[in-house]
Amino acid sequence: MSAPVTPPATPPVTARALAHAVRSGELKAAAVVEASFARLSRVEPTLHAFLSLREDAARARADEIDRAVAAGRDPGPLAGVPIAVKDNIVDRGGSATCASKMLAPFVPTYDATVVERLRAAGAIVVGKANLDEFAMGSSTENSAFGPSLNPWDPTRVPGGSSGGSAVAVASGVTPVALGSDTGGSVRQPGSFCGLVALKPHYGHVSRYGLVAFASSLDQIGPFALDARDCALVFDVISGFDPMDSTSSPHECRIGPLALERPVAGMRLGVPRTWLTEGLDAEVVRVMDETECRFRDLGVDLVDVDLMPPRYAISTYYILANAEASSNLARFDGVRYGRRSAEARDLNSLYERSRGEGFGPEVKRRILMGTFVLSSGYYDAYYAKAQRVRALFKASFDATLNQVDAILMPTAPTPAFVLGEKTEDPLSMYLSDIFTISANLVQNPAVSFPAGASTGGLPIGMQLYGRSRDEATLLRLVAAHERNYDGAGSALAPGAPPTRAFA
Amino acid sequence: MTTDTTLDPAMRARWEPVIGLEVHAQLRTETKLFCGCPTKFGAPPNTQVCPVCLGHPGVLPVLNRRAVELAVRMGLATGCVVREDSIFARKNYFYPDLPKNYQISQYDRPICEGGALTIEAGGRTHGIGITRIHLEEDAGKSKHPEQAGDHSTRIDLNRCGTPLIEIVSEPDLRSAAQAHAYLTALKQLLQYLEVCDGNMEEGSLRCDANVSVRRAGTTPFGTRTELKNLNSFRFVERAIDFEIERQIRRLEAGGAVVQQTLLWNPSLGETRVLRSKEDAHDYRYFPDPDLPPLRVSSEWIDRVRGELSELPAAKRARFERDYALSFLDAGVLTQTRALADYYEAVAAGEGVDAKSAANWIASELLGQLNKRGLAIDESPVSVGEMQSLMQRLGERKLNGKLGKMALEEMIESGATIETIVARHGWEIVADDASLQAMVDQVIAASPTQVAEYRAGKESIYRYFVGQVMKLSKGQADAVRVDELIARALRGEP
Numbered sequence: 001m002s003a004p005v006t007p008p009a010t011p012p013v014t015a016r017a018l019a020h021a022v023r024s025g026e027l028k029a030a031a032v033v034e035a036s037f038a039r040l041s042r043v044e045p046t047l048h049a050f051l052s053l054r055e056d057a058a059r060a061r062a063d064e065i066d067r068a069v070a071a072g073r074d075p076g077p078l079a080g081v082p083i084a085v086k087d088n089i090v091d092r093g094g095s096a097t098c099a100s101k102m103l104a105p106f107v108p109t110y111d112a113t114v115v116e117r118l119r120a121a122g123a124i125v126v127g128k129a130n131l132d133e134f135a136m137g138s139s140t141e142n143s144a145f146g147p148s149l150n151p152w153d154p155t156r157v158p159g160g161s162s163g164g165s166a167v168a169v170a171s172g173v174t175p176v177a178l179g180s181d182t183g184g185s186v187r188q189p190g191s192f193c194g195l196v197a198l199k200p201h202y203g204h205v206s207r208y209g210l211v212a213f214a215s216s217l218d219q220i221g222p223f224a225l226d227a228r229d230c231a232l233v234f235d236v237i238s239g240f241d242p243m244d245s246t247s248s249p250h251e252c253r254i255g256p257l258a259l260e261r262p263v264a265g266m267r268l269g270v271p272r273t274w275l276t277e278g279l280d281a282e283v284v285r286v287m288d289e290t291e292c293r294f295r296d297l298g299v300d301l302v303d304v305d306l307m308p309p310r311y312a313i314s315t316y317y318i319l320a321n322a323e324a325s326s327n328l329a330r331f332d333g334v335r336y337g338r339r340s341a342e343a344r345d346l347n348s349l350y351e352r353s354r355g356e357g358f359g360p361e362v363k364r365r366i367l368m369g370t371f372v373l374s375s376g377y378y379d380a381y382y383a384k385a386q387r388v389r390a391l392f393k394a395s396f397d398a399t400l401n402q403v404d405a406i407l408m409p410t411a412p413t414p415a416f417v418l419g420e421k422t423e424d425p426l427s428m429y430l431s432d433i434f435t436i437s438a439n440l441v442q443n444p445a446v447s448f449p450a451g452a453s454t455g456g457l458p459i460g461m462q463l464y465g466r467s468r469d470e471a472t473l474l475r476l477v478a479a480h481e482r483n484y485d486g487a488g489s490a491l492a493p494g495a496p497p498t499r500a501f502a
Numbered sequence: 503m504t505t506d507t508t509l510d511p512a513m514r515a516r517w518e519p520v521i522g523l524e525v526h527a528q529l530r531t532e533t534k535l536f537c538g539c540p541t542k543f544g545a546p547p548n549t550q551v552c553p554v555c556l557g558h559p560g561v562l563p564v565l566n567r568r569a570v571e572l573a574v575r576m577g578l579a580t581g582c583v584v585r586e587d588s589i590f591a592r593k594n595y596f597y598p599d600l601p602k603n604y605q606i607s608q609y610d611r612p613i614c615e616g617g618a619l620t621i622e623a624g625g626r627t628h629g630i631g632i633t634r635i636h637l638e639e640d641a642g643k644s645k646h647p648e649q650a651g652d653h654s655t656r657i658d659l660n661r662c663g664t665p666l667i668e669i670v671s672e673p674d675l676r677s678a679a680q681a682h683a684y685l686t687a688l689k690q691l692l693q694y695l696e697v698c699d700g701n702m703e704e705g706s707l708r709c710d711a712n713v714s715v716r717r718a719g720t721t722p723f724g725t726r727t728e729l730k731n732l733n734s735f736r737f738v739e740r741a742i743d744f745e746i747e748r749q750i751r752r753l754e755a756g757g758a759v760v761q762q763t764l765l766w767n768p769s770l771g772e773t774r775v776l777r778s779k780e781d782a783h784d785y786r787y788f789p790d791p792d793l794p795p796l797r798v799s800s801e802w803i804d805r806v807r808g809e810l811s812e813l814p815a816a817k818r819a820r821f822e823r824d825y826a827l828s829f830l831d832a833g834v835l836t837q838t839r840a841l842a843d844y845y846e847a848v849a850a851g852e853g854v855d856a857k858s859a860a861n862w863i864a865s866e867l868l869g870q871l872n873k874r875g876l877a878i879d880e881s882p883v884s885v886g887e888m889q890s891l892m893q894r895l896g897e898r899k900l901n902g903k904l905g906k907m908a909l910e911e912m913i914e915s916g917a918t919i920e921t922i923v924a925r926h927g928w929e930i931v932a933d934d935a936s937l938q939a940m941v942d943q944v945i946a947a948s949p950t951q952v953a954e955y956r957a958g959k960e961s962i963y964r965y966f967v968g969q970v971m972k973l974s975k976g977q978a979d980a981v982r983v984d985e986l987i988a989r990a991l992r993g994e995p
Contacts (some may be wrong), residue, residue: 090560103559110553112560211559216791244562245793323791326592329603330557334657346655350596373594373786382788 012491012498015081015175015229019122022080025069029062029080029124036082036126040173043501047149047158049167051087052095053127058082061124078236079122084168084177087128088135088211089220091115098211099143100133102331102338102357112209113244114178114220114237121236126174130164133359134328135185135213137161138431141422142361149418150192151497152457156415159189162223166193169223170490171497176233177223182213183316184410184435186221187447191410191460194449194490194497195223196230196477199435201468202442203248205234206241212327214320215246217439225491227259227448227478234470254471259478264298266476268463269403271306278430280413286451286459286488287409293483294407299476302403307395309433311388316436317429318372318385325369331357364425389440396441396464404472406464408434410447414457434462444470448477452488456496459488509747513754517715519746520723521675522633525688526666527698528640528706529572535639535665536563536606543704547658555663557601562792565590569665570613572697573637574798574806576667577614579695579813580632584803588613590637590793594786599642599657607668609787612636613796619671619691620815623683630684631672640664661705667697673712673723678742685709685738690814694839702734709738713745715753724749725759730776731766741766745773817842825849825856834864841868841878844885851889859892866906870913882916883909890919901980903971904928932979934986937970940978941986944969955991963987 021027037055044050065075090096090108092115097103111119118125132142140148140163148163150156151171158167162179166189169177179186181199190197198221205220212218222233231254241247275287291301333339333353340352358366372381399406411431421428438445443465450461465473486492534541537554554561577584591609614635621628642659669688675681689707692698699706714726729745732738744766749759763782764773812820814836821832821842835845845863849856867888871881883891891909894900900908900923911922922928931937944966945952955962966987971978 090558096559098559106559108560109558207560208562209560212792214791243564245564246562246791322788326594326604326786326788329594329596330559330601332596332603334598335556335601336558346598370786373788375784375786378786378788 012172012225012495013175014225014491015078016232018175019077019079019081022065022069022122023074027080029065029069029075029122030059032080033058033062033082033124033126036173039171039501040126043151043171043173046154046501047151047167047171048146049084049129049148049164049171049173050127051097051099051130051145051164054091054094054125058124058126061119065122065124076120076122076236077232078118081123081176082126082174083118083123084127084129084165084174085115085118085125086131086135086162086165086177086179088131088180088213089114089178090209090211091125091128095128096211097128097145098134099131099140099145100357100359100362101144102354103211104144104338106337108209110209113206113241115209117237118178123236127168129162129168129177129179131179132161132163132185133362134211134324135161135180135182135218136324136361136365138184138188138428139416139418139421140164141418142359144359147418150415151500152194153415153455153496156417156457157192159192159411159415161185161189163189165223166190166195166197169193169195169225171501175225176229178220178233178237179223180210180213181219181221181435181439182217182320183439184432186223187435187438187445187460187462188411188432190223190447191462192415192458194458194460194488194495195225196227196446196448196474197221197223197460198230198234198446198470198474199438199444200234200238200470201248201252201444201465202439203246204238204252204444204468204470206237206244206247208241208243212323214323215327216323217316217320219439225489226481227474230446230477231256231259231470231474234474248468250468252468252470254474258471259475261475262298263294263476263479265300266405266472267300267302267403268294268476269302269304269399269406271406271408272303274306274309274408274434278412278433279409282414282453283409283412283459287407287461290407290450290461290480293480294476297479297483301407304399304403304406306399306406306437307392309437312392312437312440313429313433315385315388315392316432316440317368318381319389319440321365321369322373322382323369325366325373328358328362328366333357361425392437393441396437396443397467400443400464400466404466405476408462408464410434410460410462414453414455414459438464443467444473446470446473446477448480449486449489449491450480450484457488458490509750514747514750516718517746517750517753518718519676519678519742520673520714520716520726521678521681521742522673522712523671523675523681523684524710524712525669525671525685526640526708527576527669527692527700529569529665529667530696530699531566531568531572531665533566533568534663535566535569535637536663539663541664543706545660547656548660550660551662555601556659557603563606563790565793565796566665569637570796570798571806572665572695573613573635573667574803575695575810576669576692576697577617577635578803578807578810579691580614580617580619580635582614582617582632582635584614584798585611586798586800586803587611588636588796588798590790590796591787592790595783597641598655599644599659599662601642601659601662605639605641606790606793607638608636613798619684619687621680621683621687623677623680628674628680630674630680633670633672635667635669638666638668640666673714678739678746681711681742682735682739685735687814690837694811694814705733708733711738711742711745713742713749714759715746715749724753725761727759727761728763729766729773730763734768737766737768740771741773744771748773811839825860827857827860831860831864834868835860838878844878844881847885848888848892851885851892853896854889854892855896858895859888862892862895862905862909863888866909870910874913881913883912887912887919894919894923898932898979898981899930900928901930901976901978903976903980904930907976928977930979931974931977932982934982937974937978937982937986940970940973941966941983941990944973945990952991963991966991
């Protein structure tokens with residue numbers, strides 16, 4: 001058997017196409033990995049998607065996969081597929097800096113469950129992707145190691161917090177990537193970079209090995225070029241994990257056939273009252289176009305009522321910051337990570353290590369979270385926010401009893417210019433206004449490419465699904481792909497990032 | 503020892519102490535509360551650890567089912583209500599031996615609530631309320647080498663994540679002696695149930711006390727202080743007594759008790775202030791989002807109830823009834839489950855008199871074992887050998903004196919009773935002719951004593967018995983000798 005050793009076709013190439021070629025022996029995993037690194041060396045100096053690379057490990061793993069194929073064994077559904085993993089997910093002997101000076105020196109001693117599952121499926125981690133420090137942010141500008149830039153327009157942010165992962169896929173370094181989504185951190189960069197980006201139902205993907213930001217909201221999710229790749233990666237990483245007590249015992253695999261099923265007769269809800277203020281006119285236009293395309297597919301669109309999203313913002317920032325203040329307490333310079341050289345006694349060890357190690361946004365959130373849990377304030381903030389969260393859950397459940405999914409924009413605007421919102425945390429928080437409710441109610445939600453601004457920036461739309469029902473969401477996205485010209489999609493032939501870095 | 507100038511009893515009587523105890527008991531599980539690391543005591547520092555108990559980035563807790571079962575067991579044994587839905591909460595505070603800088607514990611919805619424990623103190627029994635029993639993980643240990651030039655702190659995280667229950671009593675205790683009795687009863691119960699090994703030296707059982715005093719006859723509580731580090735039964739009683747007297751002195755002098763946490767220093771025999779109310783931690787408790795509510799089904803609770811072994815109080819009552827033992831002896835023999843089991847096994851032997859076996863085990867065997875620092879389950883005298891000894895005594899093949907010598911030798915050498923009797927040629931002289939001859943000889947040689955006896959000094963009777971035993975080299979049948987001497991002294995043929 002003489003497989004070609006030339007690199008694969010110019011990106012974008014889907015993960016399933018690569019895996020198919022590697023499994024069938026048409027393409028060497030080694031060649032796929034080299035092509036990925038070659039692409040990376042071309043785009044990385046401009047875009048800064050990665051915080052560290054796994055070149056030696058990736059090449060060694062590619063050789064193993066090629067040997068397995070040569071020996072007639074199947075390396076799995078993601079055989080030879082290069083993948084970028086957000087650097088708040090641990091890989092043994094690698095890193096989990098969380099884009100923080102605090103964890104820059106830390107070397108993980110174990111693999112996250114998702115990393116183990118990716119490896120077992122034949123995927124090859126090529127590097128760890130940039131993010132907002134501890135996943136707190138919406139632009140990657142909070143990374144202690146500098147922001148990633150949007151491959152569609154490098155004067156703009158790629159979104160965040162999982163910006164590096166989105167950039168890796170949109171710029172053709174890897175066909176898929178993993179991010180984490182606590183309030184929209186997978187979906188919003190997915191929207192800004194023209195990708196399909198899924199936040200699974202809470203508990204469907206193990207959090208073991210994901211450095212916790214807000215434990216009750218965090219979910220790891222995939223970035224992909226289209227719905228089928230997204231489902232493929234989801235099926236690999238999801239499923240019960242005994243190491244995560246919040247992991248769901250329910251079967252949640254989507255399978256290869258679910259996405260082919262027609263969507264005619266399905267019902268989509270549109271929360272019209274959510275779409276009034278602060279929405280970019282181009283986003284409104286793309287929303288209209290998307291509604292039309294779904295109508296063309298035979299889907300019914302109906303207006304639905306949901307609790308106003310402004311309550312979601314305050315609820316979210318109370319709960320997320322409360323959990324974060326406790327989750328980030330372990331980073332104290334005592335056992336691992338950064339320890340201040342200036343420490344003189346225990347208190348100064350804590351104060352200086354944390355003072356030097358954390359960036360301003362992380363400190364702001366720890367302070368807010370500590371405050372809302374304090375004696376005398378707990379009931380007014382944390383306890384009340386939990387009750388409001390329950391109301392949101394009830395509101396979404398009631399609506400989702402009437403419709404198969406809810407359609408809305410992913411973000412109020414396309415990708416914004418670097419520095420535009422860094423001085424105003426509240427306006428940054430508002431860029432998550434449409435995404436955070438999914439984390440509060442724990443249901444799955446997906447962002448998918450649906451159009452482009454007149455300036456050529458991707459604009460994503462979002463679907464909220466019923467409890468545990470990723471399959472319906474991706475089925476709708478797949479149907480939409482069949483009725484859509486690909487404007488603003490990184491998968492479209494000759495999409496701007498591909499052209500710009502060719 | 504401190505030489506507390508004792509408080510004027512009249513002054514002391516004007517005040518009533520109010521005490522509640524918080525006891526931490528390490529659960530007897532093989533593995534930790536939220537990971538698979540072993541819980542064995544005494545391993546080299548930082549060898550029983552994994553990413554989870556080290557609080558590494560990204561780890562998550564998974565609850566140990568066995569620990570839940572043990573907590574439920576203790577709850578049921580103290581008559582608590584076991585919650586079918588309890589919540590784990592995070593208790594947030596920074597400490598170097600607490601790797602996550604929060605402890606996973608239970609706060610407003612503990613697993614067990616509202617039980618009681620009966621104690622005996624001052625010749626009376628008292629019911630002491632148990633407010634709650636909750637599950638939590640232990641922290642590690644900070645060690646301060648304190649050698650010249652070395653100001654470092656070393657941290658051993660082996661104990662980190664070890665499962666504990668905290669048993670909180672109501673403020674129902676009224677003296678240090680009652681606190682001691684409560685702790686004794688609690689330890690006995692924990693050991694009986696095999697919930698905790700009760701070893702205070704190794705830290706498996708730890709006690710904090712809340713102490714206040716109030717004017718005798720009044721109901722409102724006084725300001726309390728919390729005493730920490732009461733790590734032996736002796737310290738508990740001494741520290742509480744010290745604190746009661748300190749508070750009374752202060753109040754009598756017109757001062758006020760300040761709410762604070764005090765640390766007992768056993769070598770100085772006094773307390774020092776650890777922190778006052780103003781520096782009290784705000785633990786910022788909130789439900790741990792990594793752990794769903796703990797559901798203990800009623801079926802599970804019933805199963806644990808069904809497996810519950812006989813509790814000490816019930817066993818004691820049964821021993822009194824079934825073996826006709828005194829309250830005191832029954833209490834001694836039911837102190838530990840191992841001792842009670844040993845006694846019952848011996849008493850079940852053919853030809854063993856249960857009451858006499860109780861005396862022999864409670865006084866002779868335990869005395870000998872205690873002298874050597876051995877526990878009952880380390881006894882060199884097996885149940886079978888003890889039965890054999892009891893049978894020989896019952897059949898009067900050995901008298902008490904020889905029996906005691908034999909028992910001591912059995913413990914010392916581990917030899918069987920048969921070997922020992924044969925080695926010494928111990929054979930009880932029981933034929934009346936030989937015994938009568940010895941009795942006659944002693945009576946004849948002791949005219950003064952005989953006269954005294956007949957003049958009414960009956961206590962001298964023991965003298966004659968002793969002389970006869972001496973003459974027989976200890977081998978005379980003591981019961982028969984008694985009879986023969988009595989007859990001789992009465993002047994009967």
